[in-house]
Amino acid sequence: MLRHIRHAEINRPQWDALIHQAPNGLIYALTWYLDSVSPGWEALVREEDGRYVAGLPLPVQRKFGLRYLRQPLFAQQLGLFSLAPPAAADWQQVARLLGRFRFITQYAFNTGNAELLGVGQPGLAGVPFTTYYLSLRPPYEQLLAGYKPNRRWRLNQARRRGLRVEPTTDIDLMVQIFAENTAPKIYGVIGEAYEYRILRALYARAHQEGLATMWQVRGASGEVLAMGLLFRFRQHLTYIFNCSTRAGKEAGAISVLLDEVLRAHAGQDLLFDFEAPEVPNVAHFYSSFGPAPAPYLAIAANRLPWPVRQLKAARTALYRRLRPRPAAGENNQG
Template sequence: MNLYFSRTLKPWCLMLRYLLHQEINEEKWNDCVAASAEHIIYGYAWYLNAVCRNWDAVVEEQDGVYVSVFPLPLGRRWGQLGVLQPYFTQQLGLFTTVSSAFKNIQDYLALIPDKYKNVYLQLNTGNTNALNIEIQTVSLSERVTYHLDLRPTYKDLLKNYRNRHKLHKAQRSGLEIKPLKNIKPLVSIFKATKGRELSEMKEKHYRMLAGLYEVLQKHNAAELLQVVNSMAQPVAAALFIVQPGKVIFLFSASSEEGRKSAAMTLLLDHVIRKYANANVIFDFEGSMVPSVAKFYANFGATPVPYVSLTKQHKPWYLKWKDAISTS
C-alpha cells in the first residue's frame, strides 16, 4: 500500500489506487475515457503510449470497472524523474464517469509518490470547475484554448470571420489543398521555419510525432493535409485529430511562401467548411501567444479556459531558509 495514500485519505477512500503502468488494464482504461464527461483523445492508453515512454495513474475502480482515471505521464527534467505533460498532448487531468465518487483533483494528487518531486500537468477543460486545491506546494495557472462550434452552416460561420480578406487573397493565389500520405513534408517545413526557433524540439520529438501519426491512422483519427502552390510544391501542411464531436488542430507549419500567401488560412477554412453544420467542436489548441490567439479568433473561435498545475518540491535547506528569513 502506498504510505502517502494511507496517511492522506480517510479509510473510506480506499477505492482510489495508485497503479504502476504494468498494473493498468488498458481495456478498462479506454472504456472509462470513452464514457467520461471529459472525453478527449489525449486520455486514451494508446495515445499515452505513443507520447510517453512510461506513465502511471491514479484509478477509481468499482466492481472491477474503472470509473475515474487520472494519468500521470513520467519524464525527466534536469535529470530528475517527475510527472510531466507530454509533447503533442495539450490536456490530460481527471476523467470521470457518472459512477465516479471522487471528483476532487486533490484526492488524486495526494497519491502521487513522494519520489516524484516535480509535477507539471495541464488539466482538461472539464476539470476547471472541479478544482479544490488546498496544498501549499501546488500552484495553478489559467491557460486558454480556442473552440469554434461548427453546428451552424458554413455560410453562417463565414459571416463571423474577421480575416476574409486573407482568405480571398489565398483563394486568388492558385493554391490547392491536397491530402498528404506522409508526415515528412510537414516536419520538413516546420524544421525550416518555426523549428529553428525552438531549441527544445529535438529529433526524438519529430520521431515521436511520426509515431503518433501512425497510431492515429490505425485508430482512424488522423487527417493530414497540405497546401501546394502552382508548381505542386507544399507551402503549408497540418495534422488534425478527428474524434467523435471534435476536430483538433494538432500540428502545423507554413513556409515563407505559405505565410505570404495565407496558405494556413485557406487550409483551416477548408476543414471548417468540411465539418460545418455538424455537431462538432473545432479545437485550435491554444494559444497563449497573443498573435496566434488572434489568428484563431479571426475565424470566430472563442477562448475556453483550462488549468496548468505545478507542484514543486522544495529541498529542506530552502524550507529552513524560508523559516528563518526576516526580509
C-alpha cells in the same frame, strides 16, 4: 477512492473504455497515445463493480533517481476523466496523491475539469491556460460570418493567389517543412530522436485507427506551402500540428487550410479545438476564426531540497539567456 497504480498494473481495456465513455474523454488519454508521448505512464484510478469509473494519467519522468511529472509533448490536456461529475472529495484525493511528487514541471488538467478554475480546489492552485473551441454544427456560411472581418479579407486575398487545399498522407514532407522553416527558430528542438519520432508514431497509429486526417496547401505552381494534421476522437476534432514555408506564410496558406477544414466539417456534430499555445500572436490568429475561449488549469510544484532548487534555477536562468527571441510577427500565421 482513487489510488495510484504503476504502468504494469493498468488494465488497458478498462482504461480505454473509460476514456471512450467519459463525457470529457480526449484522444490524449488513450493508452496508445500515452504510450507514445509518455512511455511508462502511470495513473490514478477509481474502480466500481470491476471497471474503471475515473482516471487521471500520470506522465511520470525519471531523472537522477527523481520521479517527477511533466506534461508530454503533443498532449495539451490531461487531468481527471470520470463517468460522473467529480465530487470535492475526489479533488481532495487528487491533490493528496499529486502531492507525493516533489517536482511537477507542469501538469495540465482538461477543459472539462472546470471546477478547478476560479476559486479552485484546495491543493490544486495553478495558472489558467486557454485554448479555443469552435462548434462546427452550423452551416459553413454561418461559420464564415463569425470570422473577424480582417480574417475574411485576408482569406479573399489568399484565394486570389490560386491556392488549393487537398488531403495528403505525407508525414515525411510535413516533418521536412517544419524542420527547415520552424524548428531552427525554437530553442531545444531535438528532431528525429524525439519530437519527430513521436509525431510519426502518433500519426501512424491514429491513421491506422481512422482518427487522422492531413491536409496540404499547394501554390499556383504546384509547390506545397503549408500542411496541417488533425486528430478526430468522438466529437472532438483537434488541430494537432501544422507547418508552413516562408512563401506559405506570405501567401496566407494556413488561413486557407483552416478555412477549408472548417468548410469540410461544417454542419457536423463536432467541436474544433485549435489547440492554441500560450503565444499571443498565434492565439490572436486562431481567435480570428470566431471560436470561444476554453480555459483549463495547469499546475506546477517544486518541493525539492534547497540545493537542488538552486541548481535548477541557475539552469533555467541560463536557458533564458541563451534562448533566441523570435522576431516581431514571427509567430503570426497569417
